[in-house]
Amino acid sequence: MFKRGDWALLLEVGGGYRTVAKVGGGVVQTIRGFLDLDALVGAPYGSVLSSSLGVRFKALPATIFDVIEHRFKRKAQAIYPKDAVHIVRVAGVGPGSRVAEAGTGSGFLTAVLAWYVRPWGVVYSFERRLDHLRVAVDNIRSVGLDPYVELQLRDVSVSGFGLAGLDAVVLDMGDPWAAVPYAKEALKPGGALAIFSTTVEHLVKSLAAVEEAGFCEVSVEEVLARRWKPTLGEVRPETFGVVHTGWIIAARNC
């Protein structure tokens, strides 16, 4: 049953339009007419909601990825879900993990990390730009993940993390090399470092910093997710797609 504040995934019945909206959020406008989201409070999952134009929508509970994709405000380039879960894996992040992340950006990866560390863990997220931080605060609150996140306006390349014994440190920033030695100090022995790089020059400089700092178990992977068309009789990969996001460096604090 939907509660006030839940996010609903609204799928046009028999149609191609989809949106995500907050249950109990009043009347919202869509390209298929107005939708009264208050009407979903207390309604069972799967209920049908009609718009002011008579278009019917099936209301399903939205996943964290649905909300991030449809509702998060985007200030900076955001990490893709395929890379976010890869980082979650190579950084060994799960329920209870204590993770530091820099930079916060719009908070996409922050939200994913926070979602997986619940209910005991915490994500310390650092950002040097106030405008990004403001967007991230709004995004993270909107999905109710603020209890698991500590945001801080701080340039970790200069000031470090001010933390110790972390399970993982994730760097998604223009100059992670300066932050790598601080990451080492902040990690517990065996803790994991993950760095996201989008160009080969960034990759090579980041790798050099990781080796220089004495990390071990260094690996680099790129993750490609190819979408297929699920139409029976003509099943095949989509013609066009994303062929590059970035490389993920992973290493352990030995």
Next chain:
Amino acid sequence: MFKRGDWALLLEVGGGYRTVAKVGGGVVQTIRGFLDLDALVGAPYGSVLSSSLGVRFKALPATIFDVIEHRFKRKAQAIYPKDAVHIVRVAGVGPGSRVAEAGTGSGFLTAVLAWYVRPWGVVYSFERRLDHLRVAVDNIRSVGLDPYVELQLRDVSVSGFGLAGLDAVVLDMGDPWAAVPYAKEALKPGGALAIFSTTVEHLVKSLAAVEEAGFCEVSVEEVLARRWKPTLGEVRPETFGVVHTGWIIAARNC
């Protein structure tokens, strides 16, 4: 600090050998000599342990993926970590999720799912072969995830899941099409179905069953993880690698 029963990742200092062993598990044999794992009880993370041949090992806390990769007994073809976390994502699995899985196989995916649903969630895992189930029980106990898993000897293609209101159902079996209608009954509205297929014929038959059962938001993706050589001066992808594991069908119960 290591406690009895923890898994340690043991990395040869300055060398290429690595293994995973249970802290407090007595003396174990490796190709670098015998290691006394009792000596690690109470030792801090990052301690050095010497083998009977004088080879020194750094002892780090192992991640769930380290243990699965090195220590799980393998009876059936096991799902790759890259696909496991993709399934975790598309199935919306996280702390608190109630998930059903069939078949259990050797319990690799079961362990990954269980690790992410902690501490409130549960994985109901179904397998029709007793020999597989026995291996899975051992594997899952060895990592202490048995409180989050309910294993059952049952052919879900014939008998269904006997459950309702699940957040997700994951099918990794030879004939998932017969189980798809039961999966629909077992899911909550909006709940997610994920199916793993390794051949195009299996993929097409599974897709047909998913459409026939009335699922919506159907997608198919293949995930390719390309490892790179992190050697400075000659950074490049590895020459050889895994170029196929399978496709992951995802759908929602509308």
Next chain:
Amino acid sequence: MFKRGDWALLLEVGGGYRTVAKVGGGVVQTIRGFLDLDALVGAPYGSVLSSSLGVRFKALPATIFDVIEHRFKRKAQAIYPKDAVHIVRVAGVGPGSRVAEAGTGSGFLTAVLAWYVRPWGVVYSFERRLDHLRVAVDNIRSVGLDPYVELQLRDVSVSGFGLAGLDAVVLDMGDPWAAVPYAKEALKPGGALAIFSTTVEHLVKSLAAVEEAGFCEVSVEEVLARRWKPTLGEVRPETFGVVHTGWIIAARNC
């Protein structure tokens, strides 16, 4: 030196616009003004040509792929250059080859094959649609490859090829399976068959026909060409790209 009838690749000096035009073709309109192509007759390769708007263009000899990409009229879905040269390779096509192709479509692959079989070889190209054939005739004549091509309005699925002892047969059509037995008759012993498939259902039906007809050395490959951004300081793959065109089945007539 450019001769009347040559194709020139015209690159805007210091800019991003590029076009392909026929030397001696009179005045042509571009989005950068009019260009007098007669002025290039007798001019050396690399000459600069100014448009009516004063935009300067460097004139280089165009390759066959430049002309096909920019100037060929497109009636049907055309095969990509990356797949065309793969077919040339697996079909063993080169100077002197005798090749049959069906269907002709807009003649893109026909032109590539014809270009490589020069000066002794021949491409027999079959098409059942007259409107496609008319476009193909124009395209092939425009690049002067008509001496190497014999176009025929004929449904090879019904009537076969009417040829024997061919080095290679290439099928790029909706229902190649019906033509496969005829292809076998038309090939010399050891001759190569290549089939282009764009969906898994098409691929599986085509493979079944190839095995049924008794071909050997059967292989299937998909070719992915990933473009990289060559900008120094930010070298990386392009973000978006073509991730699917089709599979190429290759086999030998044993």
Next chain:
Amino acid sequence: MFKRGDWALLLEVGGGYRTVAKVGGGVVQTIRGFLDLDALVGAPYGSVLSSSLGVRFKALPATIFDVIEHRFKRKAQAIYPKDAVHIVRVAGVGPGSRVAEAGTGSGFLTAVLAWYVRPWGVVYSFERRLDHLRVAVDNIRSVGLDPYVELQLRDVSVSGFGLAGLDAVVLDMGDPWAAVPYAKEALKPGGALAIFSTTVEHLVKSLAAVEEAGFCEVSVEEVLARRWKPTLGEVRPETFGVVHTGWIIAARNC
């Protein structure tokens, strides 16, 4: 019909063994017994040849790629066929082309280029190591392509090509950057340069040299060929494969 000196592809009837041997080459040893290759002189394509152990082989005319793969002596790392035809395409090489190549290595790419430039074209191939050159001479003669190849012991990084007005220059060497300015001098206006790089550092240095020398139309591509298992009922990509060979830089002399 086979002539003395032709290469035959010998496929075990109903079996998995294959080899390539020279027709008229006398008795050769295989793991399936001795084969008398003189018996094939004058025999039609598709003839069956029995070994001394009674194993039957179907004899088909070998393609240039069959011979290169099975018979060429390998001294240096050889370029893959998928990359060779990509280079042929981006360098605009075809019948009649005048191409320079450095280094020769074992002559794999030399042979492919020579095969496509027949009957009017020529490949000038430069190598600084005498031991490589000797292997290349043998390889190229063995396929009868020596009339189309001029091999030279010369370090083009130091001495340039000593040629002018070429259609294409192909560089597959450790330090192509030093040779790039010489390549520009050797090319006709509009001529194509292709460089093969296997590491990102090599790629970046090569790109810098190409831009420095004033080439235009610079592109970088990597070509991935994924083999599929053609077994009906379980059609799927092969599990393991080559995931990296190198990048191909292409540019035009503007």
